[in-house]
Amino acid sequence: MHFAMSDKPESVFLLTGLAKEERNLAITLAVHGLFMFVSWGVLFPGGIISARFLKHANDHLWFKLHQYLQYSGLGITFVAIIVAGAGLGGFDFSSSHVKFGIVAILLSLSQPINGYFRPKKPETGETGSNKRVIWECAHAMIGRVSLLFGIVGLFTGLKHFGEVHDSEIVERLTWGLVLWILISLSYVLYLEFKELRRRRRERNFSEANWELGELDDAELVDLLEADERL
Template identity: 75%
Template sequence: MAPLLLFFFLFPFLQPTKSHSTHHANPHLSRLYNNSVLLDDQRVTLHWSLSNSSISLAAQSARKSNYLAIGFGEQMKNSYAYVAWTEQHGKCHVRSYWISGRDASSIHHTSEDLTLVVCVSINGIISFEITRPLNPSCTGKIECDNIIDPTKPLSVIWSMGHEWSGTHLSEKNMHFAMSDQPEPVFLLSGLARKERDLGIILAIHGFFMFVSWGILFPGGVLSARFLKHGDGDIWFRSHQYLQYSGLVITFVALILAGVGLGGFYFYSSHVKFGTVSILLAVSQPINAYFRPKKPETRGTGTNKRVVWEYAHVITGRVSLVFGIVGLFTGLKHFGVAYDSEIAERLVWGLVLWILISVSVVLYLEFKELQRRRRERNFSEVNWELGGLDDDEFVDLLEADEL
């Protein structure tokens, strides 16, 4: 049961203290938040904590400036930004913006639902904190589309400048320093790394999961279904080998995803379906260990064995269904976060694989039905011939030859 501990992860949520003081900076922002990363060029630090419905953010510059801006987007154009600036008398402000272009007239103030706003500037070093919902509860406004999905990498950019205004902006409000490229920040794991690196890890994770839930587990089910009429216990050994191999590879894939993302999280439908399927799969060898003994002769045993067999079969097949749904949701998630074209091709490939597998199962079911009919007909013939003595049986065969 030890691998199940990988599924438990806590999300402690520490709210920053509400304050508007411009005289006391908090030098220990990292202690107030669960995660922090140095953004591109290591001149701005981003801190954050997640809850079920909101995110608390904090940013701090490493050099003096009169304003600090943090944006969500691949570039300045079409990004959402939070700007903290100081006025001449030292008062610090924070506002949210939508940026539609690269000039000052393209910076539009928005009315986001920001709470627990803190803005501090000491010796020219600006830091600010905000709390906002992950999914804004509004419609019809540009800021309503500023949705943060913790399961996807968030592209973060930054800029600093000499002057900012809460009313009229001009070209003199442009930045003197900015990030060279967007930084993909993985909010759930607290990591900032290249998307390509994590994409490779998750691609391997997906391939291992396909091997388990698309090949090994279905193979184990088919061996138990169609090999029982073979010699010895080959069906049982095949069933065990394939199922245990599938579990091992599944846990290897889980470890890869955990290392890549820095933990296990339950925000996406992919993780929820995957969790259910894995828990059901893990329960199979456990209930197999406690299976009732098979009665030596028919009619002498209790119903416990029959009930167990039905439960074992149903649990295994439900687990397989959830696992296949998990494969599809995983590909969908991969496509949204990384490459939709590749993910779409993989989805169609998985659909083709399932259609081929279903065709094979239908063929095997047809052959199994034929085999059972032959056995039933043979047993009926034996029963009818059972009333003949040996001499009559020989005479019957000789009469057929004539």
């Protein structure tokens, strides 16, 4: 077998190949970021909100919704990790983005585990055991802390995305994420306000029932008749 060597210079399109590689990397990071936003910007917060504000509406609905949103968030998170790992060929564990992401994922993974071992729920009208109260506080706190790390991970991810993409687009995405968080926080504050009003009404109603319970039948009839005349 013979090889012929040419003295003519050959053009190698290194710039074209580099540009294509950068485009592929940008697409990989964009898909990864989109999946992570769906998980940590929509599904996980939605699961926390359902557990916080829907318990009084339907005891079974809020729990199913909470589980569905949290497990969906975990599933999409792992899809996002696979996308990034396959596209980048591995992870840089010295990166702040990866560190925040690892903490957020480990905390979120601990939630279904400690949920499996949760103490028995008290019956209606009963006071929960100390173990149940401690578990509820710990479960809620871990969920909120993991969400905080996840949101920080979104911002650090946008920073890394800016290193391989147009910085102007990344700046718009960052401000869009800030706006989304502010809108979400405003909505949560609104729900908290409604929850406080609901609890106040229930407390006033309970106190009124207790006071009426001290009246005898004749006094109760007189009170109701007076109320009807008003």
